[in-house]
Amino acid sequence: MNSVAAALLVWILTSPSSDRGDAWPTHMACSSGGLEVLYQSCDPLQDFGLSIDQCSKQIPQQLNIRFGIILREDIRELFLDIALISRGSSILNFSYPICEEDLPKFSFCGRRKGEQIYYAGPVNNLGFDVPQGEYQVLLELYNENRATVACANATVISF
């Protein structure tokens, strides 16, 4: 009986959060220069960590970020989908390859399921100004089998 109880306890402690029903906490990726970026993991299996350097309304080219996650899938191929929504209407949908078989853009391309990844470096973005307002951004990283690697619901507030 004791072993059953122990197994149950272990199962509860290690089981993925979808069973617990509550969502992952909302984190702040950056807040300064009139810009605030909040995000929440929408992958039911796990949370991830993100922080953005040089946060400001005038987003500079080549932003540097820090990113930490456990890979749930191999990332020989990795794609990013971005959906930008403002006041309930879609402004922009965008898909971008990060790792491809014939062009692995970043040094972490090709790492395997289970690996823990920490990336601190540039993201090769365009520079632009964020007009005042509140924006909803859905970011999704997935591999060649459309399996989720990371998913984030972000809110960008520009004062």
Added chain:
Amino acid sequence: MAPAISCVFLVALFSTSCEAIASSDQMCIEKETNKTYNCENLGLGEIPGTLPNSTECLEFSFNFLPTIQNTTFSRLVNLTFLDLTRCQIYWIHEDTFQSQHQLDTLVLTANPLIFMAETSLNGPKSLKHLFFIQTGMSSLDFIPMHNLKNLESLHLGSNHISSIKLPKDFPTEKLKVLDFQNNAIHYLSKEDVGSLQQATNLSLNLKGNDITRIELGAFKSTIFQSLDFGGTLDLLVIFKGLQNSTVQSLWLGTFEDINDEDINFSVFDGLCEMSVESMYLQKHHFFNISSNTFHCFTSLQELDLTATHLKELPSGIVGLKSLKKLVLSANKFSNLCQINAANFPSLTHLYIKGNTKRLDLGTGCLENLENLHLLDLSHDDIETSDCCNLQLKNLSHLQSLNLSYNEPLGLKTEAFQECPQLELLDLAFTRLRVNTAQSPFQNLHLLKVLNLSHCLLDTSNQHILDGLPVLQHLNLQGNNFPNGNIQKTNPLQTLESLEILILSFCDLSSIDQQAFISLKIMNHVDLSHNRLTSSSIEALSHLKGIYLNLAANHIGIIPSGLLPILSQQRTINLRGNPLDCTCSNIYFLEWYKENMQKLEDTENTFCANPPLLRGVKLSDVTLSCSITAVGIFFLIVFLLLFTVVLIFAVKYFLRWKYQHI
């Protein structure tokens, strides 16, 4: 009274009994009966008792097994593949895999291993692939090597290893892949490389290790299938160190997140001292290339210069005369003539895709590439009103052309006259402007595969597909037909060799019975994601043994007359249709159950009608449309009452008649 009774009778007559079989929920997902199981992310502390002893492939990642020992897997004697990624394994005790004689692949990625017992890998007769990625290993001595004689690949990425030297007596005879990605290897000595001498055709991956020194002659007279020094900062070190070696494929690219200085082209002089077949130099800065930069590349067959910031290549380059394959993708050319194609007269494969500027194809820029077989110009923002004879001048041996994902192209009759040998033409997602009655693909006598998906074709042009006598595979996804209807006369009728036809997402609502009549040898027809009803099935009556995809259409009832047409096919997909599960569709529902082996995606094929059965799998529905026991009871009652009423009526009628004589 009588009408009410007959109503009840009718209801009883048509009453249907439904039955849905609920499958019992299992924790692990069965991917192949009795063979392949996925138990990922279940937080399991042991192998579940529900797994059959015959399990061969077990995906067990993200569970909880702090200690594994000889009792952990003992029951699963047929295991060939075992994935234990991130199971928090600390200890692998003696004889853990003792009974797994068939085990071929063992994945231990991302476990914080403290110790592996000397006999922990004993048991498997032919262990071929071992993954020790991110296990905290700092020395190769950690791996017990008694039972590694058949090892073909060893993955040691993301550890703290600082030397590639294999322990003495490490079996390397069959080793083909040795992967040291993202470790702390900075120095390669003669002794290190010498320990790999026994392995033939080895692929050695040292990506993400900052190699700063290689002992002179370390790679002397070694032969490698591939060497990967991705992200290395000093190419000079590599080329000097690789003197007198033979490498099939040498990967020297770098990455966005690695600070990289302009390449000093003198580093390539080292190539004169070695033999390389394919070289990859992605993402380096290649400014100011001179005609002499590549003078040591003479033995090279394949050169990849993807995203190397190139704006042009000079003319008169020495050393690339015998190059067969060249990749110039993701660069900054503005005109195709800027690659100076005359530099590469032997080229058979040329890739210039994803150019970061709008690429102008110019006129005759590739005319010296007489041997070119394959040309990829996709994702280049190419726009031209008259394609492609001037642009592809003299490419008479071209077999494969990719112009997908470009801006609008204007095509006239015989638009590919310059490449009569074309076998494959990909124009997907490139808008095509073709004037009325023109036939752009005319005279492509050898074309087998044509992808025209999302080209916004004018399908009312009856001649648009003329002149393709051997076309086998046509993709027309995302094109519209006049009024959503494929008529009896349509541009497809000339394609008599067609085997594969894709017409998904074409907004079709009907297909004429005779529309495909001259397409006699088709074996794969995809009509998914349209608005077709069952009447369109008649267009396929002359075909047998085909794969037919009708997913996501508007098929509700399939009359019994159409069932023989379905019966003669090989595989049918009906997922995502508003299928009717009432007695008016009983013939089809019976047919469905009898032909389950012909049906694809049955797990996702559901009823839409009646509301009670909405979302129930078709395979789980059992209709009984004959008269039920209740029906028989009411029928008898009805007949009795009817007889009584009739007798009374006759009696009354006779009495009335007598009274009036």
